[in-house]
Amino acid sequence: xxxxxxxxxxxxEDLFFGQVAIIVARWFLIAAxxxxxxxxxxxxxxxxxxxxxxxxxxxxxxxxHGRYLVERPVNAGLVYLTSGIDLLIVTAMVAVxxxxxxxxxxxxxxxxxxxxxxxxxxxxxxxxLLYSALTIVVYATVVMVxxxxxxxxxxxxxxxxxxxxxxAGAAGLATFYWRIERGRxxxxxxxxETLLKDVEALTRRPVPVG
Amino acid sequence: MARADSAQWREDxxxxxxxxxxxxxxxxxxxxxxARKEERSSLSAGQIVIVCARWLLIVTGFIVxxxxxxxxxxxxxxxxxxxxFALAIGNFFVHAQILKKHPLEPSLLxxxxxxxxxxxxxxxxxxxxxxxxxxxxxxxxxxxxxxVFPLRMVGYFVVGLMAVYSxxxxxxxxxxxxLQILMARLISLLAVGVVGYxxxxxxxxxxxxLAEAEGLGLAARPA
Numbered sequence: 001x002x003x004x005x006x007x008x009x010x011x012x013e014d015l016f017f018g019q020v021a022i023i024v025a026r027w028f029l030i031a032a033x034x035x036x037x038x039x040x041x042x043x044x045x046x047x048x049x050x051x052x053x054x055x056x057x058x059x060x061x062x063x064x065h066g067r068y069l070v071e072r073p074v075n076a077g078l079v080y081l082t083s084g085i086d087l088l089i090v091t092a093m094v095a096v097x098x099x100x101x102x103x104x105x106x107x108x109x110x111x112x113x114x115x116x117x118x119x120x121x122x123x124x125x126x127x128x129l130l131y132s133a134l135t136i137v138v139y140a141t142v143v144m145v146x147x148x149x150x151x152x153x154x155x156x157x158x159x160x161x162x163x164x165x166x167x168a169g170a171a172g173l174a175t176f177y178w179r180i181e182r183g184r185x186x187x188x189x190x191x192x193e194t195l196l197k198d199v200e201a202l203t204r205r206p207v208p209v210g
Numbered sequence: 211m212a213r214a215d216s217a218q219w220r221e222d223x224x225x226x227x228x229x230x231x232x233x234x235x236x237x238x239x240x241x242x243x244x245a246r247k248e249e250r251s252s253l254s255a256g257q258i259v260i261v262c263a264r265w266l267l268i269v270t271g272f273i274v275x276x277x278x279x280x281x282x283x284x285x286x287x288x289x290x291x292x293x294x295f296a297l298a299i300g301n302f303f304v305h306a307q308i309l310k311k312h313p314l315e316p317s318l319l320x321x322x323x324x325x326x327x328x329x330x331x332x333x334x335x336x337x338x339x340x341x342x343x344x345x346x347x348x349x350x351x352x353x354x355x356x357x358v359f360p361l362r363m364v365g366y367f368v369v370g371l372m373a374v375y376s377x378x379x380x381x382x383x384x385x386x387x388x389l390q391i392l393m394a395r396l397i398s399l400l401a402v403g404v405v406g407y408x409x410x411x412x413x414x415x416x417x418x419x420l421a422e423a424e425g426l427g428l429a430a431r432p433a
Contacts, residue, residue, distance in 0.1 A: 017416055021409045028401030032394055040390050100387055107394040113349045114401035121409045158274050159343040166346040169266040170402075173350055177259050177357050181413045184255060185420060 010182070011124065016073050018122035023068060025118035026061045026086060029111050030054055033093070036108070040099035050097065053089050060085065079122075080131075086115050087135050095142045103147025104156050109139060109163060113170055120174025128178075132171035136164050252414065254313040256358030261308060263354035264301045264326055267347050268294055271333075286336050293329045300325070320363060323355045327371055331378055340379040340388055345395060348375070349402055356406025368403035372396050 037050045060082055067074050093108040100106055116135055120128040143150055143160060150156040271294045279287050304322060307314055314322070330351060334342045352371065356364050380392060 013416070017412045018409065020412065021405050024408055025401060025405045028397060028404070032397040032401075035397070036390055036394055039393070040387070100391060107391045110395055110398035111401075113353075113398055114405050117353055117402060118405050118409075121405075154278055158277055161277075162270060162274055162343055162346050165266070165270045166349055169263070169270075169350045170353060173259055173263055173266075173354055173357075176262060177256065177409075180255055180259065184413075185417060 011076075014122060014124075014178075014182075015076055015079065019064070019068055019073050019079065021118040021121050022079065022083065023061060023065050025114040026057065026064075026082075028114055029086060029090070030057050030061065032111055033057070033089075033108075037097070040097075042099065050093065053092070057085070057089060076123075080127075083115070083119050083131065087112075087131075087138065090115065091138050091142050094139065095146050101147075103143045103145075104150055104159060105147070112139065112167060116167055117170050117174050120171045121178055125175045125179070128171055128175050132168060136167055139167070140164060252360075252410065253316055253319060253358060256354075256410075257304070257308055257313050257319060259357055260319070260323060260354040261301060261305050263350040264297065264304075266350050267326065267330070268298050268301065270347070289336055290333055293332060297326070297329055320359070323351070323359075323367065326351045327367070327374075331374055334375070335378045339381060340384075340392060342379070345375070345379070348399060352399060353402050353406045356403045357410050361407060361411075364403055364407045368400060372399060375399070 033050065033054045037047065037054070041047050064074060064078075064082065090108060090111050094106045095102055097106060097108060112135060116132055119131050123131070140160065147156075150160055271290065275287055275290050275294070300322065304314060327348070330344065330347045333344045333347075337344055348371065352368065355367055359367070376392060376396065380388060
């Protein structure tokens with residue numbers, strides 16, 4: 001039986017339809033970033049750099065959202081690149097934004113959850129695995145470099161472990177759901193093909209036009 | 211004679227109205243049926259995601275609780291372990307139902323998810339409120355339900371969780387930094403709920419489009 005959904009087309013459709021999840025996750029990241037930076041800044045010279053980063057993210061997301069709205073979504077390469085930029089900006093905030101302390105004490109890591117979730121819902125498992133592994137390694141490295149006490153403090157080790165497991169869990173669940181949905185689409189398609197074959201077998205002629 | 215005709219006419223009209231009403235109700239039922247079927251089908255297919263999220267919470271919870279526990283935490287450890295065992299037994303039951311191809315009723319599924327979030331909240335409360343690191347378990351639990359439940363329920367769960375977490379985690383005398391940390395967590399919880407539901411909706415529309423295309427394909431297939 002010839003598949004009416006070639007693999008490449010399915011991947012492209014996943015990207016086309018799912019891209020909006022990544023875009024919405026980034027809008028939340030921008031909103032949280034702007035609110036928290038403006039709220040927690042103690043000195044005026046703390047504001048320009050992080051807000052400039054948020055402006056870059058906003059411009060990038062406007063472009064992606066605009067392309068999506070006119071049904072001309074960008075290619076996968078650009079989505080990887082923009083997701084990489086998200087990761088860089090969040091980890092940079094974890095590393096340097098010191099209003100609550102850097103590393104383990106910094107609350108910006110929570111913004112990695114929607115980002116990693118949206119990525120996992122859109123891309124195939126292999127790519128999600130790479131992206132989430134990269135995210136976790138980068139985050140753990142930043143935490144250990146900026147706050148080395150995590151290496152010998154039990155409570156901090158436990159906290160880091162919980163964060164890593166739940167980040168990996170979010171990516172894993174997203175991938176699992178992605179597979180379930182793909183399976184449901186394929187089942188419905190196979191059922192349709194089987195029905196057509198049955199009709200043809202019973203009537204002993206091809207299913208008519210119109 | 212005229213009176214008898216009038217009574218007959220009234221009776222016929224009443225009967226016609228009843229028939230019309232029944233037809234309308236039947237029609238309404240027909241219109242709602244595919245949406246309900248789709249909602250139930252999504253709930254059945256997605257239950258396993260919620261079960262997996264719960265196993266993740268249980269296993270991680272056991273590891274973290276039994277990882278060098280302190281004497282001073284004895285009471286907390288007792289409560290947490292009891293909660294985790296209760297959750298594991300409940301999840302085993304749900305998982306068994308799914309394996310037997312008897313997925314849970316929606317109302318039970320909602321209740322189970324509310325219990326998950328309630329237990330995480332209890333652990334957060336027992337382990338220090340805003341200072342507790344256990345709030346991270348909310349993310350897998352929330353994303354699993356956002357991917358599976360209908361919009362109204364996702365809304366109730368997300369808003370309810372944000373409200374309850376705010377009440378439980380904020381200390382009586384909070385500093386501005388506490389509010390900022392809480393705000394970051396609330397925004398990320400909201401983001402996870404919204405992104406999860408948006409994706410669920412995208413997939414539902416894709417399936418509908420596919421079904422529509424298949425319907426057309428049946429008619430437009432070359433002879």
